Amino acid sequence: MVDEGRCCVPSGAPAMSAERAEALSRQFKAIADPNRLRLVSLISASAENEACVCDLTEPLELGQPTVSHHLKILVDAGILHREKRGVWAYFSIVPGALDALAGVLTEPK
């Protein structure tokens, strides 16, 4: 007897675990904001692969408190590394963090 209510045979491929999806979504949420995408882009493209807040306010035309707020979200998500040197904090991309996210999107099909 054909089950006409069934459109197709389930692929049987295991779903990404709920835990992994939860962790990844936190990182994607951190970069899923126009200002934070621009911050990550600026820091990635900077000559020394790092930048301080004073480097970032002018290109984004944002105030320092707003830039600092967005930087903190990226640090908390494990995407940026923060290092205090003297009076300034310098931000760099956590090695491998963006490649890992990119890898999720291009995993072998």
Added chain:
Amino acid sequence: MVDEGRCCVPSGAPAMSAERAEALSRQFKAIADPNRLRLVSLISASAENEACVCDLTEPLELGQPTVSHHLKILVDAGILHREKRGVWAYFSIVPGALDALAGVLTEPK
């Protein structure tokens, strides 16, 4: 005279344009959700590179209306393609869509 308030010389690297950041953030927001990450993962891994809602409810342990809601967000963001065949709609990854997002994260530094 040294300007002691200045921590460093701005890199001068152009920021990603506000328009591009806005468009990309819409796509990243669409996938920055645990259920939607799992849906994209399931569809990518499916044998025919496509799936219908009936394939997706069981692995995610979600009802059909919830799955359909998340699929619509992914279609609207240009990540999934929807094709109606008979009574069922089939969903596939828009060719190149995920690679393009991954490319943003791994652009030449």
